[in-house]
Amino acid sequence: MSGKRALVTGACGFIGSMVCERLLDKGYEVRGTDLETADRSGIEELDIEFVAADLTEKDEIREAVRDVDVIFHTAALFSYSSLIDWEVFEAVNVNGTENLCEAAVEEGVGSLVHWSTCGVYGPPKDDLVPVKEDHPKNPESKYDLSKWLQEKKAMEYHGENGFQVKAIRPASVYGPGNTYGAAQVFLAIGNGLLRIYPLHCDYHFSIAHVEDVVRAAVHLDENGEGGEAYNVVDNADYTAARLIKETAAMMGKRVYGLPIDCKMYERLANLRYFVPPMEMAYDALDREPPFEADALHYLKGNYWMDNTKLLETGFELSYPSFRDGMPETVEWYEEQGMM
Structure with a gap:
């Protein structure tokens, strides 16, 4: 049993609440904020x-942060909306993390496990996939840029007064309880809004089950190396086409192959410049849009991530393949009346 006292930021959120549960199961004394x-x-x-x-x-x-041993920093403004100004992302994600780390160092906190994202890499270079942690960083969306600057800000405090900083970079997270990000793609399939996939494009797309993301973070508190970042993705190798087809099959939906190549597929991402008016219309109706402008940049690259560094710490995935976790996720969507 751990015996450590942990602080979880963003404790009321989807992932934060699951981190709290996991820490309790592992014997931590938990404070949420x-x-x-x-x-x-x-x-x-x-x-x-x-x-x-x-x-x-x-x-x-x-x-x-007073009187805690370790911080699990899940709190962030997470949005791909074009309607949120950069200054808001900067104030919450970047400057907020600076405040947190400064206070932690001053109060003698031992370590921090920081939530970053695989989005910090931007569209990966084709000759560098699957993407390892040292891949160049070129985030495209406001959210992903704020997460990269947030991660760098946290790492600036590594080593101060013995403070150890470790970062996780999860791929798109799925699982019961998740309704944003990757969930929007799956729900679009389930609700008949996404019915096509590219026949002639082998771009890959990495995902991670939420339980594995949470378990990895807690595992790295004890087993990760300070000053390092770790991709958190499952073991499977999916093309975007395969992911769409298999999800549709699990949901009992029909999808159709469109004879387009990767270049044409990328051009679809440029539709994001026409999405803000749609977002504004949905906002006026106080409704969530089916997709958001900045999320479409994920169509522009081969988002295939490597998890070797994480596995070398001794971590074992509970959901090594999307096939292991998607059936229960679909069942949860149905129970919630979301499709």
Whole structure:
């Protein structure tokens, strides 16, 4: 059993609440923090301490980090919407992380496991796939750029007063409970909005089950090397076409191969320049759009990630293939009436 005292930022969120559960199972004493206005229903039955704090408020964060051994930093503004200004991403994700790390160092916190994203690489270079952690970074969306700057900011504090920083870079996360990001693609298939796939394009796409992402983060607290980042993806090798076809089959939906190559597939990503008016229309109706402008840049590259570095720490995946985790995910969507 661990015996450590852990702080989880973004504790009320989809991933944050699961981190809290995992830490409790591993014997950690857990404190969660999130905005005062956050919905606490996901953690209200957990045996944790809750301290409301805003990452942009230094005094509040200092109170939250006091007397903890390790921080699991899941909190972030996660959105691919074109309607959110860069300054908002910077204030929350970058400057908020600076506040957190500064307070942690001053309060003598031992370590931080930071949530980054595989989106920091941007469209990977074809001669460097599957992508390892040292791949050049060229994030395209505002969100992914903020996560890269956030990760770099956290790493600036590595080694100060003994503070150890480790980062995880999850691929697109799926699993029961997830309704954003990769879930939007799967739900588009389930609801008949995505009915085609490219016949002549072998671009790959990596994903990770949420339970493996959470387990990897806790594993790396004990087994990861400070100052290092780790891709968190499953073992399978999917093309975008295969992912769409197999998801559709699990959902009982029909999809059709379109005779287009990768170049034409990439051109579809440029539709993102026409998406903001649609987003504005949905926003005016107080509804979520089926997809968002910045998410379409994932059509522009071979997003195939390598997990060798993570596995070399002794980590074992519970969901090594999308086939292992997608059936329960589809079942959850159906139970929630989402498709």
